Amino acid sequence: MADESAVLDLNQLRRSCSSCALSELCLPAGIGGDDLEKLDMTIRDKRMLDRGGALYRDGDPFHALYVVRSGSLKTFVQDDTGAVQILGFHLPGDIVGFDALATDRHVSQAEALERSSICELPYERLQQVTSEVPALHRQLMRVVSREVVEEHRHTVVMGRQQAQEQLAIFLKSLSDRYQRLQRDGSMLTLSMSRYDIANYLGLVVETVSRLFSRMEEMGVLEVNRKAVRIRRPDLLAGLCRGSVAAAKHREAN
Structure with missing residues (x-):
């Protein structure tokens, strides 16, 4: 007979990830409890940001990707004169922080548009988990692809x-x-x-x-x-x- 507390924990994990970009992997794919536990352990914490709160700033060192759990964010760049260019708006399930992958430092800024909950995925730990759970790696690549498509769509709109x-x-x-x-x-x-x-x-x-x-x-x-x-x-x-x-x-x- 399954441990009742383990079942409850798994159910809680599924609920907490129900609006996440990784839910396409975790929920419909029905991966096992061990893999879900690995993913859950990768999430360092769930940060709360008030409206206007900064998730990261231009020049901050890169150490994690971030998933919007609730609320919304905007990403933008700001030049030396203070002029701002909005890059995108991010809803629950969106992952931000990819801008720092090339240089190990963020080249844009992310700020909460409203009170928002953020899941932090430390990148080194995430790399380890994706090597152990190939389906998670494929999902991350889909997310990256979606970001590229969104940028292309914005270029078309502009x-x-x-x-x-x-x-x-x-x-x-x-x-x-x-x-x-x-x-x-x-x-x-x-x-x-x-x-x-x-x-x-x-x-x-x-x-x-x-x-x-x-x-x-x-x-x-x-x-x-x-x-x-x-x-x-x-x-x-x-x-x-x-x-x-x-x-x-x-x-x-």
Whole structure:
């Protein structure tokens, strides 16, 4: 008969990892308790960050990767004049810290957009575990690949000529990420400011505010400060493609 406390511990581990990027490995793959225990032992601690709290800064030495357990982060670079460029927004299950792999020092910064819980994966210990659990190594490579795809998508978005398309693609991408987390993809909570969104998209904040208002007038969105409901996913998809209807609306305004 199985040890009851061991079963409870395993169940707790599964619950704690349910929204993690590694859950594709740990939960559906159904790896054994020993491998789950190895993964659990790799996690040094679960850090709490208040809004605006720094996870790491530019120039900090590299020693770990970090998984967003709850809340959200933004990553960004800042030049000598203080000018900031947002690199990305990270939701539960996302892994950050890859920027330091090449130089052993972080070349960007990560900051909490809201109160957030972070799992720390010390890199040396993680390397040891991935050598013992090949499936975990494959999962990490998938995560890295996803980061590359996201960067490519952002490059495509930045290349769009119409600001409306840029914002529509951003919201559609966020909705898709919500659905991967088994959340309602039509109900978004924007933990990032309008300024951060504008910075990320290469726009000015006045343009972003105007576009939210325009999309609300078109019946695409319902906006209540940080809460955004996608009323017409079909119209949002059309705006992402720069549809004829959207073009006509732009001309009318």
